[in-house]
Amino acid sequence: MYFMEELIKQLKQDIIEALSLEDVVANDFDANTPLFVEGLGLDSIDALELILLMERKYGVKIEDPKERRNVLRNVRAMAECITNHRNINK
Amino acid sequence: MRPRVFVTGVGIISAIGNGTGETLASFQNLKTGIGKLSLFDSVHAEIPVAEVKNNNSDLARLADVHDGKAAYTRNTLLALVASKQAVIASGWIDTHEKHTGTVFATTVGGMDFNEQYYRSLLENDRYKDLIGVLDSADCTEKIAACFGIRHHVTTISTACSSSANAIMLGARLIRTNRLQRVLVGGTDSLTKFTLNGFYALEILSPTGCRPFDRNRNGLTIGEGAAALVLESEEVADPKRIICEVSGYANVNEAYHATASTIDGFGAILAMNKALESACLQPSDISYINAHGTGTEINDLSEGNAIEKVFGNSVPPVSSTKAFTGHTLGAAGAIEAVFSSLALRNQILLPGLNFTVPMPELSFRPRQKVEPHPIHHVMSNSFGFGGSNTTLIFTKV
Amino acid sequence: MDLAEAIPRLSLQKYKMKATITASSVISPQHTNSAHGFPQEINEIISDHLSCLEPDYGTIINPIQLRRMPRILKMGLASAQLCINRAGGISPDAIIVGTGLGCLDNLEKFLLEVLDNHEHITSVLPFIYSTHNAVAAQIAMLLKNYNYNITYCHRGFSFESALQDALMQIEEKQAKHVMVGGIDECTHDFMLIHSYLGYWKQPLSNLQLLNERSPGTIAGEGSAFFMLSAETGNGGPGVSIEGLHTFFTPSSATYIDTTKEIDLFLGNIGLDKRDIDSVMFGLNGNLASDASYYTLQKNFFSDSTNFLYYKHLCGEYYTASAFAMWLASVILTGRHIPDVVKLNNRPDKHLSNILIYNHIHNTEHSLIFLNYGRI
Numbered sequence: 104m105y106f107m108e109e110l111i112k113q114l115k116q117d118i119i120e121a122l123s124l125e126d127v128v129a130n131d132f133d134a135n136t137p138l139f140v141e142g143l144g145l146d147s148i149d150a151l152e153l154i155l156l157m158e159r160k161y162g163v164k165i166e167d168p169k170e171r172r173n174v175l176r177n178v179r180a181m182a183e184c185i186t187n188h189r190n191i192n193k
Numbered sequence: 194m195r196p197r198v199f200v201t202g203v204g205i206i207s208a209i210g211n212g213t214g215e216t217l218a219s220f221q222n223l224k225t226g227i228g229k230l231s232l233f234d235s236v237h238a239e240i241p242v243a244e245v246k247n248n249n250s251d252l253a254r255l256a257d258v259h260d261g262k263a264a265y266t267r268n269t270l271l272a273l274v275a276s277k278q279a280v281i282a283s284g285w286i287d288t289h290e291k292h293t294g295t296v297f298a299t300t301v302g303g304m305d306f307n308e309q310y311y312r313s314l315l316e317n318d319r320y321k322d323l324i325g326v327l328d329s330a331d332c333t334e335k336i337a338a339c340f341g342i343r344h345h346v347t348t349i350s351t352a353c354s355s356s357a358n359a360i361m362l363g364a365r366l367i368r369t370n371r372l373q374r375v376l377v378g379g380t381d382s383l384t385k386f387t388l389n390g391f392y393a394l395e396i397l398s399p400t401g402c403r404p405f406d407r408n409r410n411g412l413t414i415g416e417g418a419a420a421l422v423l424e425s426e427e428v429a430d431p432k433r434i435i436c437e438v439s440g441y442a443n444v445n446e447a448y449h450a451t452a453s454t455i456d457g458f459g460a461i462l463a464m465n466k467a468l469e470s471a472c473l474q475p476s477d478i479s480y481i482n483a484h485g486t487g488t489e490i491n492d493l494s495e496g497n498a499i500e501k502v503f504g505n506s507v508p509p510v511s512s513t514k515a516f517t518g519h520t521l522g523a524a525g526a527i528e529a530v531f532s533s534l535a536l537r538n539q540i541l542l543p544g545l546n547f548t549v550p551m552p553e554l555s556f557r558p559r560q561k562v563e564p565h566p567i568h569h570v571m572s573n574s575f576g577f578g579g580s581n582t583t584l585i586f587t588k589v
Numbered sequence: 590m591d592l593a594e595a596i597p598r599l600s601l602q603k604y605k606m607k608a609t610i611t612a613s614s615v616i617s618p619q620h621t622n623s624a625h626g627f628p629q630e631i632n633e634i635i636s637d638h639l640s641c642l643e644p645d646y647g648t649i650i651n652p653i654q655l656r657r658m659p660r661i662l663k664m665g666l667a668s669a670q671l672c673i674n675r676a677g678g679i680s681p682d683a684i685i686v687g688t689g690l691g692c693l694d695n696l697e698k699f700l701l702e703v704l705d706n707h708e709h710i711t712s713v714l715p716f717i718y719s720t721h722n723a724v725a726a727q728i729a730m731l732l733k734n735y736n737y738n739i740t741y742c743h744r745g746f747s748f749e750s751a752l753q754d755a756l757m758q759i760e761e762k763q764a765k766h767v768m769v770g771g772i773d774e775c776t777h778d779f780m781l782i783h784s785y786l787g788y789w790k791q792p793l794s795n796l797q798l799l800n801e802r803s804p805g806t807i808a809g810e811g812s813a814f815f816m817l818s819a820e821t822g823n824g825g826p827g828v829s830i831e832g833l834h835t836f837f838t839p840s841s842a843t844y845i846d847t848t849k850e851i852d853l854f855l856g857n858i859g860l861d862k863r864d865i866d867s868v869m870f871g872l873n874g875n876l877a878s879d880a881s882y883y884t885l886q887k888n889f890f891s892d893s894t895n896f897l898y899y900k901h902l903c904g905e906y907y908t909a910s911a912f913a914m915w916l917a918s919v920i921l922t923g924r925h926i927p928d929v930v931k932l933n934n935r936p937d938k939h940l941s942n943i944l945i946y947n948h949i950h951n952t953e954h955s956l957i958f959l960n961y962g963r964i
Contacts, residue, residue, distance in 0.1 A: 121712065123656040126647070148450060148657075151394065151713050159711045236708045300720065304700075312704050315778060318785035328690065329721065330743040334952075338839040346837040347750040348743040350691065350721035358739055362754065369757055389703045390716035445684075445729040445738035450717050462735060577717075578726025580738060 110182045117160065118178065121152050134179040142177070150175060157181065163188045197426040198364040199589065201433040202283025203530045204275040204378075207417030207517045208243035211255065212278055213534060220562050225516050225545055227401045227413050232383055233308075237392055241401045243415030243518025244383055245271065264326045265335070266303040271418035271523075272332040272380035273339065279376065280340065283422035284433050291373040291428050294345025295337050296363045297420075298355035298379040300522035302329035304386050332380050345372055350522065353484070353576030354443070355379055356419070357525025357584055361441040363423045373428045378420030379526040387414055387521065394451060402487030402519070404512035405496060405558045407549040412486040415518020419526035421533070436536040439569070440471025440585030451577050452490050457498025459581040460484075464502045464571065467583035471569070475503045478585075479567040480541055482528050484575045485512020485558070486519050487546075495573065496554040508571075511559040515545035525574040525582065532570040532586045541565045606756050606858075608767070608817040609829045609964045612676035614668040615915045616641050617811040617903050618795075624675055626919045627927050631902070633796050637789040638775055638808035639904035654731065657714055659695045661774040664812040665724035666731055672768060673732065676816040682764035683737035684728055687751035687771045689744050689907020691721035694776050724772060737763070745949030747771065748908040749835050752957070756833060759819040770814035771911025775904070780808055790874065796929070798874040798901040806873035809904015813911035821964045828918045832858040832958030841951040847881060848889050851946070854956050866939050867895035867920075869913055870932070871947030873905045878951055885946070886932070896932035897943075910947045910955055917943040921961040 111134045118138075119125055122145065136142040139150070153175055157163045163185055165171050174184045205212065208226020209219035219226065226243045247255065249267050256273035258265055265273075303326050310320040325331070333348045345366055349358045356379025363375035381387075391397050391414060398411035423438060444466060446459025453459060468475060484495055492512075499507055513531055520527050535542055544558040570586045615621040618639035620628035632642065641664065646655055649667045658666070665686070673679065699715035710716075717723075722740035729738050737758065741750035748771030758764035780789065790805040798807060817830065834854040838846060855862060868890055870882040886896050897920075903912040920926050924940055945957040 126652050126656065144653075146449075147452065148714065148717060154395075155393065155711060155713060159709070307700060308704065311700060314782050314785075321782075321785040324782055324786060328742075328744070330689075330746075333743060334837070334839065337837055343836050343838070345753075345835070346743070347741055347746050347753075349739065350742045351725075351738075351740050352720050352722055362739075365757055365761065369760060371757075385703055385708065386700055386716075389708050389710055390699065390713070390719075393710045393713040393716060443737050443739060444735055445726070447729040447733050447735055450723075450726065450730075459735070576722075577720055578722045578738075579729060580722060580726065 107182055107186060110185060111178055114178050114182055117156055118153065121156050122149050135177050138175055138177055161185045195368045198367045198423050198438040199426060199429045199434045200421050200436050200438065200533050201424045201429050202279040202285070202422035203420070203435065203533055204278025204282065205419040205527060205530045206245055206271055206274045207520065207527055208245055208415050209516050211247065211274070217534060219516060220542055223543060223545060223561065226415065227518055233385060235385055235388060237388055240392070240397050240399060241413055242383055243413055245416055264323050266326055266331065267305045267382040268299060268301060268303055268380050269326065269332040269335050271382060272297060272336060272378065275378055275418040275420040276336050276376060279420035279422050284430055285422060288341040293342055293374045294366060294372045295333060295342045295376040296347055296349065296359040297333040297336060298349040298359040298522050299329050299332055299381055300350055300352055300355055301381050301384050301387060303327040303331055304384040305382050308385050336376065340376065351576055351580040352578055353521055353524055354574040354580040354582040355522035355525060357574035357582040358443060360421065360438065360525060360529055360584055361443060361582060364438045364441060367423060367425045373425045375423045376420060377423055377526070378418065379523040380418035381416055381520055381522040383414060383416040396488050398487055401546060402515055403546040404485035404487045404515055404544055405492050405551060406547050407551050409487045409489060409492055412488050413518040415520040417517060417520045417523050417527055419523060419530045421526065421529060434589050435533045437587040437589050438584065439587035440467045440473065441583070442466030442470055443582045446579035446581055448579055453494035453575060455494060455497065457494040457501065459579055460495050460498030460573065460575060461501050463581040463583040464498065467571065467585050471585045473569060473585065476506050478508045478569050478571045479565065480508055480535055480570050481510045482532050482542065482570060482572045483510050483512045484573040485514055487514060491575065492551065493553060495575065496551060499556065500554060507556040509541045509559050509565065510556055511542055511544040513542055513544065528572050528574065529584060529586070532572045535567050535570055536586055536588050539564060539567050606760060606833065607829050607831050608756055608759050608819060609821065609827055610815050610918050611818045612672050612816040613814065613915050613918060614671035614675060615811065615813045615912065616643060616664050616668050617912055618642060618809060619902050626923045631929050633794055635792055635794050636807070637792050638780055639795055640775070641810055650731070659692060659718050661692050661694065661772065662718060662724060662727055664774070665770065665772050666727055668812040668814045669728045669768060669770060670731065672814040672816055679766050679816065680732060680734055681736065681766045681768040681816065683755065683758045683767040684725055684734060685739055685751040685754050685767060685769045686725040687741045687747035687908055688721060688724065689742060689747045689773050691742055692719050692723050693774060693779060695719040697776060697778050744907050745947065745953030745955065746835055748911040749833065749955040753833055755817050756830065759817065765819045767817045768814060769817060770812065771908030772812040773810055773906040773908045775808045775810040775906065795901045799872060799898065801874060802876055804876055806875045806905040809900065809906045809909060811903050811906065811912050813915050824963055826962060827964035828921045829960050829964055830957065831960045832956070834956045836954045838952055838954065842954060844881065844884055847885070847954065850954065851956065858958060862889065863891050865890065865894060865944045866941055867897055867943045869897040869899060869917055869943055869945045871900060871909065871913065872898040873900045881951065895926060895935050897926065897930045898932050899930060907949065910945060910957065913945045913947065914957055917945055917959050921959060
């Protein structure tokens with residue numbers, strides 16, 4: 104769990120940086136906040152940036168659109184996907 | 194009095210040939226210009242592209258460029274090749290016999306040189322002689338210098354609608370009596386920059402584009418250039434007239450930086466405004482040369498828009514991008530030349546790679562060259578940044 | 590055939606061209622962000638380039654919309670929004686932008702990632718915002734404006750081409766109100782690369798730009814947006830654009846070339862050079878290219894003309910003539926020529942018009958004529 108929480112913290116930071124959210128994100132943006140549509144209200148360009156982030160920094164390539172929507176729904180889902188990928192590739 | 198605007202000469206170089214003869218033969222033989230990347234090394238070498246089959250030395254020879262001192266990017270060479278063809282075809286001998294201007298368009302400018310020399314330029318001045326040719330104005334100024342054009346010299350850059358906008362401006366310069374003749378066109382060479390940009394956007398086809406097909410999987414980047422000589426009816430030699438620029442419209446969808454709306458709001462607006470400017474009804478259009486890039490979004494958006502505008506009487510439609518690829522800033526001009534060929538030869542132009550219809554649309558794109566009465570052709574160019582331009586060309 | 594022989598055979602058609610400047614907004618290296626005419630305080634900078642004094646963008650545009658944007662987009666959006674506000678919230682019938690270099694910073698960023706990272710792309714945003722038309726497109730999105738939208742990118746003709754199109758829109762009755770802008774940013778890489786061509790002076794005070802007799806100039810940047818309108822106001826006085834002309838001379842213009850073009854242009858708008866009250870020159874401190882302006886001042890225009898200059902305030906960049914047009918309009922409406930822009934010391938005379946003449950590398954030349962009168 105500790106590793107998961109550390110990963111979530113790092114991911115949040117990565118997302119804020121990649122999407123220039125520094126000035127617009129309130130402190131209550133947490134692991135379960137929806138990223139798209141509601142919550143942060145990110146758009147399709149942000150989605151592309153997050154896909155690149157997952158691939159380039161965390162080595163996880165997600166090509167199926169349904170899977171993407173699922174993984175990118177919040178930070179926790181992204182962290183779980185990364186952790187699963189690491190476990191599979193050990 | 195607003196004079197009519199005629200096309201009196203065209204020039205073209207693309208993946209399907211140099212000049213209108215080779216281009217038409219490619220259409221007749223259903224021979225695509227899409228193939229393997231050979232211009233430069235890339236980690237994306239497996240992605241099909243549509244290259245002009247001439248290297249830069251060839252292009253310099255075709256463009257009749259002998260100036261040893263100046264530097265010529267591939268982009269500019271393509272523009273010069275097309276421009277010279279158009280000028281010769283129009284019977285243009287002396288620039289000063291008519292008030293003449295030039296409006297050209299490009300998205301990449303001298304990016305081919307940028308890619309080769311930019312890193313070095315950041316470190317030392319070894320390639321400083323190339324600095325002046327890296328931007329978007331170089332192709333236009335080399336054209337203007339070549340033909341001695343002094344007034345109304347400008348360059349447009351609005352992504353995929355760039356050269357359609359250049360044609361529109363050229364026509365308006367004539368209709369407002371500022372010019373009697375304008376050399377208009379567009380050019381874009383294949384670059385690593387655009388290949389990687391579109392790859393990152395995940396809209397490149399891994400197989401070659403399939404416009405309006407249910408299983409379409411993205412666009413194929415192409416390169417090329419086309420030029421048209423537009424003349425006022427007051428000075429045009431009737432023997433040289435190919436067709437008329439009878440309508441045009443430029444609107445902005447104001448929706449998204451790279452995507453269109455599903456219902457094609459911007460496309461509907463552009464097509465309707467163009468029809469209005471030409472004083473035509475949808476039923477007057479004989480053939481639509483669609484933007485038809487082969488992306489999931491564009492073809493759905495444009496297809497929906499066509500059905501909304503044309504209702505039950507959608508004319509024959511095709512996208513020629515399965516032949517030439519998407520030539521970005523040159524697309525508007527290249528497809529304007531195709532439209533003029535359709536009018537001159539009274540033929541419908543084909544698409545390629547269409548097997549399964551889109552369930553959302555009732556029309557099917559044409560797949561071969563067919564003789565057909567053609568009176569008015571509509572040509573669509575819809576670009577990034579919501580830039581939607583539609584042109585209408587008419588038989589004279 | 591050279592231009593001198595060609596000119597007599599060119600008789601440019603006379604056509605009516607007029608538009609009123611109903612609002613403007615400028616972000617520049619001077620304190621120009623507020624709407625109140627010429628700034629009280631002049632910004633003196635000691636450098637080889639002048640950088641814009643930027644507003645707090647978050648007070649003009651929603652920060653959520655701004656978040657991903659590169660600097661030039663913020664500059665363009667902010668000046669466009671301020672222009673709209675000052676025009677009473679009019680939604681323009683056309684949005685036309687001129688930019689010599691486009692979104693250069695993002696282009697450089699994406700290019701270097703492609704080259705240095707061996708095409709291993711980590712961010713797609715720089716590519717999306719690298720297109721020249723990004724500013725005009727984002728303005729349309731911000732305003733939900735579905736009308737005519739276009740971007741010109743041709744060096745020293747970028748703003749003039751935009752202005753030409755705007756005037757045509759009004760003349761063709763396609764538009765009653767057109768928003769037209771000129772915008773360029775100066776980047777570190779741009780400065781570096783162009784230093785190899787000897788473009789820049791050693792760092793100096795911008796206010797001494799013309800006093801230092803040496804090659805080179807100082808770089809600048811800025812964003813200037815205008816609302817141009819066909820409809821006249823309530824008959825009160827205002828500034829209108831009544832003439833625009835460009836000419837291209839690939840191997841540099843001679844004095845004869847230039848004076849023939851100016852005569853042609855003035856004749857076309859029914860004027861003679863003696864009718865010009867003030868001439869604003871694009872002097873940039875570069876000895877070689879400035880020579881032609883001084884020759885015109887001495888030999889062509891009347892002795893009683895006011896001569897002005899502006900690039901010491903905004904620096905040299907492809908769309909600096911947009912700054913010049915703003916400056917000329919505030920001089921005319923303020924009925925006063927600030928000392929800091931005077932080239933010759935004459936009392937403010939009849940300020941009824943200003944002719945702006947600018948050239949870039951003696952290759953792209955432009956003339957813009959502004960008139961002050963009943964609009």
